[in-house]
Amino acid sequence: MSTVDLHLHSHHSDGLLSPSELAAVLAAHAIQFCALTDHDTVAGLDEFADAATKVGITTIPGIELSTDWRGKTLHVLALGIDPSARIITEAVQHRLTVRRERAQQIASKLDRAGQPGSEALRRFNQHGAPTRTHFAQALVALGAAASMDIAFKRWLSQGQPGYVKTEWPSLSDTLRTITQGGGTAVLAHPLRYRLSAGQRRTLLTDFKSEGGVAIEVVTGGAAMHQIETATGLALRAGLEASQGSDCHDPSLAWQRPGRLAKLPSALVPVWHRFGFKGD
Numbered sequence: 001m002s003t004v005d006l007h008l009h010s011h012h013s014d015g016l017l018s019p020s021e022l023a024a025v026l027a028a029h030a031i032q033f034c035a036l037t038d039h040d041t042v043a044g045l046d047e048f049a050d051a052a053t054k055v056g057i058t059t060i061p062g063i064e065l066s067t068d069w070r071g072k073t074l075h076v077l078a079l080g081i082d083p084s085a086r087i088i089t090e091a092v093q094h095r096l097t098v099r100r101e102r103a104q105q106i107a108s109k110l111d112r113a114g115q116p117g118s119e120a121l122r123r124f125n126q127h128g129a130p131t132r133t134h135f136a137q138a139l140v141a142l143g144a145a146a147s148m149d150i151a152f153k154r155w156l157s158q159g160q161p162g163y164v165k166t167e168w169p170s171l172s173d174t175l176r177t178i179t180q181g182g183g184t185a186v187l188a189h190p191l192r193y194r195l196s197a198g199q200r201r202t203l204l205t206d207f208k209s210e211g212g213v214a215i216e217v218v219t220g221g222a223a224m225h226q227i228e229t230a231t232g233l234a235l236r237a238g239l240e241a242s243q244g245s246d247c248h249d250p251s252l253a254w255q256r257p258g259r260l261a262k263l264p265s266a267l268v269p270v271w272h273r274f275g276f277k278g279d
Contacts, residue, residue: 002260003032004271004279006062006079007188007216007244010048013038013064014133016249019048025250027055029258033276035062035079037244040095041129042083060274063088064188066095066166067174069203072193073166076174077216077242080274081183088181091169096129098166103130105164106156110135113161116142132156133248175211184273186242187215190233191226204237214270218243218261221254231264241267 009015010022017025019036026034034057036048045061052059060080067074081088103121110117120138124130136151145151155162169177178185187207195203204215215237217230234241243263247255262279263269269279 001030001258002218002243002262002279003030003258004243004269004276005031005034005245005247005257005260006037006060006186006242006271007064007077007219007246008034008036008257009038009064009246009248010036010044012041012044013129014131014248016251019044020051022247022250023048023051023055023057026052026057026257029256031057031257032278033058033060033271033274034257035060035077035244037062037064037077037079039064039075039129039131040066040092040099042081042088042092043128045083058276062183063092065091065174065178066168067171068168069171069206070199072195073168074171074193074203075188076171076178076212077186077188077244078178078181078183079186079242079270081178081181085181087177088183091174091177091181094169098168099130102164102166103135106132106135106162109164110139110155110162113155115139115144115155115162117162120144135162171206172210175207179211184214184270185212186270187212188244189219189246190215191222191230200233201236204233204239208237208239212239213273214240214242216244217241217267218263220245220247220256220260222261224261227261227264231267234267240270240273242270 107117107121
């Protein structure tokens with residue numbers, strides 16, 4: 001099992017735990033080096049770093065930025081950023097504004113479809129970084145869906161009544177933001193996007209040419225054949241490799257920190273850039 005986890009979420013985005021609670025879970029699973037990478041917000045970074053330090057864990061500041069590549073929404077992890085850098089704070093503020101406007105639109109569309117969209121929104125209206133996950137949770141709590149999975153499939157996924165297409169900053173702009181903000185850009189879970197093999201190769205070419213450094217090779221719940229495929233992608237593209245559980249709820253086995261497979265030895269670990277030589 002690995003002691004590195006560079007993809008984690010707290011309740012500041014769509015995770016279940018507070019940053020302090022998450023740090024305690026990481027300590028219990030022998031994590032030594034990690035990054036909190038909430039969606040489009042850095043609100044939890046100080047609390048997380050303080051709590052992790054107290055339990056002997058080394059952290060680097062991170063964020064998971066939403067971005068657009070040729071009409072596809074992608075997620076890029078920005079590791080080792082300066083959260084106070086103006087270019088980072090402006091990027092975060094823009095994305096949070098987009099998220100709040102989208103949440104209002106989703107609520108309105110759900111209302112028109114006869115579902116409790118406005119009531120769902122009221123349940124998390126003070127949340128800094130509203131996500132579709134918050135809507136799914138609220139729809140389940142309100143009895144409008146039997147499960148989170150059903151809430152997404154019936155109401156929130158593309159083509160469904162509550163879906164709202166979001167205009168995120170381009171991949172090029174996002175990578176420029178990360179680089180100028182002192183960070184290292186990692187493409188999160190590259191096999192989860194609905195892309196053909198050719199599109200994925202083109203994406204990685206564009207990603208590297210615009211300043212991308214690594215892709216996430218080992219992810220929470222990944223099967224060995226998926227790790228092998230991602231390894232091949234990294235090697236062919238000349239990119240470094242990262243790993244992360246993408247933990248939102250540590251009670252789910254496939255998201256639990258400390259259960260990740262070791263990174264294949266043929267790859268260059270991105271965490272070496274930050275002085276961590278473990279794993």
